[in-house]
Amino acid sequence: MTHSCILKPYSTSSSLRAQRSSPQSTAESVRRISPCFLADNLMIGYFKGFCTRTLKKSFVFLLLFSAVYGSVTLMSILIRFLWRGIPTSALSASSFILAMLIYEPLSEVVIGVTRRIFFEKKKDYAQKIQELTDQFAYGHHSDRVAEAMMDYLTREMELQWAAVYLKNPDDNHFILNSCRGGVPFRTLESQEPFLNVLRRVRKPVVLRPFDGFGLNRGEERIVIRKAGVAAAVPFFLEENIHGVLLLGRKKSEDAFSREEEALLETVMEKISMFFLSSVLLKEAARSSLELGQRLKMAALRNLARGVHHEVRNPLHALSLFAGATLEEIQSQRWDNLLPEDLIRQIHSRLEAMLSEIARIRDSLGRFAQFARPDKQEVPFALRLDEEIHKFLALMKDGHKLDDIRVNAQILESCKVLATPGILQTALFNLFNNAMEAMKGHGEIDLAIASETDGFVKISMRDNGPGIPPEILPHIFDEYFTTKSDSEAAGIGLSMLRHQIEKVGGRVEAFSVPGQGAEFIIHFRRA
């Protein structure tokens, strides 16, 4: 079985579901992608949902109406029995007002109870929490995470509306980031009463029946209900609220269950964690130049050893040529040569020496190009074949290819969007990893292939021992390393991933233990 670890900038809920789906359900999902089939399904689904909700509401209304009507009738009979002088109209009016007052909170209880008894399928909330956790675990972008969360919650809880607000660092107001359904606010003041409530309680506040009517529990729920919100979930960044998720009532109009409240707590914890990691990532990105330089320095030091070799060898030849020539002149061996022989002799020596000088110049030039800081931040169209030839020449200079055979299948005139620095560093790091895995001896298959989705893939496969399956999913994690003495311990592959993602690409690793490892970089085609 091939173990794979796929890293993408973000992952949508659908792709996650696809990853989890079994082979049988994959076949089913393939069948489902027909547009007509999808449209039919959507319409049928919408119609079914509408019918179910209408049926539930009618059922509940009848139940509630019967209860209220029965109570009022009973009360009227009782009151008239005790106080015969009371006018029937006053009694009816007060009964009606009372029924109106209790209708709203009562409806939530009745709806909840009837749903549970008659309609609700048993939901496995442990599974739901796990699904939600998985969704956030793959997110790398706050907007995408917010969208995924909105989709998930509105679908799972059948909400009338839901919205995420994120703090604007300029004025500390909370701005609408993403929403589903009709949202009551576009922005929230920093000192909004219910935000203060959330700051105090530091957990999701979910309305339950009778909450906020003064009949049950604290002031915080009164504030929440006044704001027209059914549930408010704060996201904390360290001690401060960084965002808030507001949920409207459910389409079925029943209250949130305890399990759903637990789900929202999970949302709070995970999203808060996401913001924290996102801030750390931003900090890392801010110092990415420094980190990138560190990674590059490690690569440079590694290469310098080989380039040193590549410079000393031609210098040695130069020194031998110069020594021989000087000695021949000093010992007057050239004095008796014919002028044309002398010229031929000098010419051939100078040619040999110049070719050695050119070798040094080329080698240092390639090295300097690799060592130069990547000033070009914006990716641009790069000829992949040229860059790979340059890279292989550099590896040859660095004597990296002495015991490594590279089988290169390079597609001509293929352009990708990247920066030379990112591309060369990516190739170097993957090459070096492969070389270390193969303990300096082995074969590397380097191939370029054009993909149908607008990407070009560079695959580098070695014939080393492979990556153990327990390690494979973590190799791109920050500070994960199996090396103790690496210059860039634990930042190599994670930094590489960030750099590749920075230019819109992605990187994957595959390995079958005992049969080598394969790294695939996908760059956007230019």
Place this chain on the structure above:
Amino acid sequence: MTNMKTIMIIDDEPRITEAFMLNFQYEEAFKVQAFNDGAEALKQLNHTVPDLVVLDWRLQGGIQGRDILRHLKERHPLIPVFVVTASIHFVEEIESFKPAACLLKPCQDLKDRIIQALKD
């Protein structure tokens, strides 16, 4: 001609062996045998024994400088071997074999040192 000394140079770079030979082309007391391939040099060493060997440590192909040095130390421990290398990182390993000299490329006064060693 009986006291003509044979110097064997083993270096995978033809330009280096060529330049080395130029240094000895007018020296009648010395004959230079040049090899760019370690395996061929090793084969030759089984037939003839040079008076001095100039050996590059890192060679292209399967046979490396260390294989040749090991062979010489076992079979002909008295032949002086000048090991030359372009990388400082091999010096420690080379010196563990105790060759006559371990020189970093580009070598200064290589010819003089060779002649001196052969005189001794």
